[in-house]
Amino acid sequence: MYVDLMQLKGWLIKMATTNILIVGVGGQGTLLTSRIIGNLAMDLGYDVKMSEVHGMSQRGGSVVTHVKFGDKVFSPLIEIGTADIIIAFEQLEALRWSHYLSDTGTIIVNEQKIAPLPVILGNEQYPTDVIDKVKDRSFKCIAIDALKIARNLGNDRVLNTVLLGVLAKQLEMPVEGWLDAVEENVPPKTIAINKRAFKEGYNQ
C-alpha cells in the first residue's frame, strides 16, 4: 500500500521541516485537511506536529491550523515568514495570513469570498483585487475556484479535498499515497466523491 509513499519520503527528506499553514473561516473544514496531511507524514516515519483552533473562533471567525513535519519538530506553531505553503480556503484569509509565507513559499488560494461581519454591516469594505495583492506578497500564488469544482461534483463540502489535491501536486508526488490517506480520513459514504475531488484538484 505504501510503495509510492517511499518515493514520497525520498522527496521529503530533502527538506528540514515542511511548514504548511491552513487558513479559512470557522466551519469550512480546515481541520480535516490538516489531519490528512499530518497522518500521511506520520505514516512516512516523520515527526509531525499540528496546532488547531477550537472554541470561540469556530463560530465563523478567522481560523488557522499549523502543520509541520520533518526529522524532528519542536514548536507546533509556524513562525511569521517561515511557511513553505499556505492553503487559504478564502481570499481575505489568504491576504490576512500572507506574511507567514517564506521568501520562497507558495500560497494556494480558493477564490471564494466570505464577507466578515464588519463588511456585512457596511462598516468596512471587502478589499478589491485581493488575489493580485496576495500575488504581490508571495513568491508563487495559485488561485483556484475550488467551491465551483466541488459544487460541480455535487457536494460543496469536498472543496477541502480539492485544495488537498492542489497541494499534493505542488509537492510533485504520485497521487496514490494521498488517495489512501483521503480514504482513511473521510466518512465512508463520501470516499468516492472525495477521491474525485482530490483528482480534480491535482489535475488543475
Added chain:
Amino acid sequence: MKELLLGNEAIARGAYEAGVKVATAYPGTPSTEITECIAKHDDIYAEWSPNEKVALEVAIGSAIGGGRAIVSMKHVGLNVAADPLFTVAYTGINAGLVIVVADDPGMHSSQNEQNTRYYGKAANIPILEPSDSQEAKDFVILAFDISEEYDTPVIIRMTTRVSHSQSIVEICKPQGQKLKEYKKDISKYVMMPAMAKARHIIVEDRMNRLADDSNNMSINEVETNDRSVGIITSGISYQYVKEVLPNASILKLGMVYPFPDRLIREFASTVDRLYVVEELEPFIEEHVKSMGIETASDNLFSIQGELSGNTIYSKITGKQPNVKSAANVPGRPPVLCPGCPHRGVYYMIKKLRLHAAGDIGCYTLGALPPLEGIDTCICMGASIGMVHGIEKARGRDDTKSWIGVIGDSTFIHSGITGLIDIVYNKGISTVAILDNSTTGMTGHQDHPATGKTIKGEPAPVLNLVELISAIGIEHIEVVDPYDITKVETVLKKEVERDEPSVIIFSRPCALLTKEKSRPFAVDKSKCRHCNMCMDLACPAITRDENTISIDKTLCNGCGVCADVCRFNAIERLVD
C-alpha cells in the same frame, strides 16, 4: 503503535493506560476533549458534572474510595472547584487523584488568562507541565504514581497550545489497576480543626519531601550545550526555545511546583547568562530570584498573552527576525450562526432598550454591535446575582430596564443559587434563560437537562420549569425565540412585574438541527433599504452597495429577518 493525538487526547490515553476508574469534568475550552475521549472507553466511568466543584468532589470520592480518578477543567473552572481543592490537599488520597487544568494564555476562548501555577503553590499541590502530547500521556501516568507515593492530589497544567496541538504518541497497554482497600480513618478524612491541624503538619512534610526529591526526578532535565546562555523553561515555552535557540543550555522543568532548588542552583552556576522563559506571570523567575540567583530575563517578557519563537529569539539575542508586516484587512470576529435562536432575543432586548447582565457562552457574542444585547460578562452564573445586585443598588424602578441573560448549561452550572437568592431576598428581577438544549460554545456537550449522558445513554431530564417553580418563582414563561412578536410582548410584560420572573427562550442550537427549513430571499422590488434586517448581524444577510440579499446556502430558514422587515420584503423561497 504510534498515533497522532491532540494533547487532550493524549491525557485521555494516559488516563486509560493508568487504569483510571472515574473521570469527571464540566466542558470548557481548551480542556473539553479530554473527558470526551475518556468517555469512549467502556471500562471507565465518565460524566459531565453540573460544574467543576461537583466534578472534583466526585473525583475525590472515587480516589478516597479506592479507584483512581481524573478530573478536567479549564483554568477558570478551578476557581469554582477551589473549595474542595484546598482541603483535599490536607486529606490526601487513597487511590491516585489527578486534576488536569487547561490554561488559556492569549485568551483564545476565555474571559481572563489566570495562571494555574499559583494554585499549586497556594494549595500545596505539585504541578506537572507537559510540553507535547507524548509528555501529556507520560505525565498522567507519572502523576498517578506521584499521587499515590506521596498521598497527594497532583495538578497537570496544560495550555491551549499543548491541549490543541497534535503530535506523535506511542500507544501502550493499560496497566490494569485494582480497587484499593477503603479504611475508615476520621483523622485523615474528616477535616475538622483538630484533625486538620495534624494533617497540615503532614502537608508541610510532604511538600518538603517532594521539593527534595524533585532534584532527582527525570522530568526535571538539564540539556547541556553552549554555556554562554542558559534557559530555565517548561511546557510549550520549552518547544519554542528548542526551535529558535537550538544551541542554548536548558533546564526543562517537568514539575513546576515544588521547585528543585539544588538543580536550579547547579544549572545557574554553569551558565554565563541565565534566562527564565515562561508565559504569563513570572512564577519560576520569582522563585529563582528569591534564591538570590540573578537572571537576565527580569521584566524581559510581558505577562500578557502567548510567547512565540520569534519573540523569544529577539528578546534573548537582541536581533529582530526578518519578518514581513501583516496586510491591513478587515477583522473577522466570531458571530452568532445563521438561525441561532439567541439572535431574536438580543434584537428585542436592544429594541426595548433593556440592559442585560450577561453570562458565559456563545450568547456572550450578543454583546457586540449591532446586537449589543448584553452589558456585562464576568463568570459562569454571574448574570443572575448581578442583576439582583443592580436592583438592590439602584432601586426597583430602575431594575425594570434590566434583565439577567444566561444559557441553560450555565444556569445549571451556577445560576440556580443566584435565582434562589433573588426569591429569598425579595428581588423582582427578570431572568431570561436562553435554552438551546446543549452546551454550545464548547462544541455541544450534554448536561442534566438534555436527557443524555456523556456516553450518549438516556438519562433523566432535569425539568427547568419545575425546578424554577420549586425555587419559588411564580411567573415562568416558555417562549419560542423565533416568534419575535411573542418575545417582545413577554419581555415587556415580565420586566414590568413587581415580582421575580423567568422567561425560558427554548429552541435547540441551530447547529444541532440537521433539517433546515426553506431559505428566505429578499424581494428587491419591496426592499426599501431600511437596514432593519442588517441589525440582526446574520452571516447569511449581506449588503452590497445598495442591494441587500440572503445567501440561500447559509440561510437556515429561521424567518426572524422576515418578521423584523416592515415592508414584507423578505419571503420564504418556494420550490
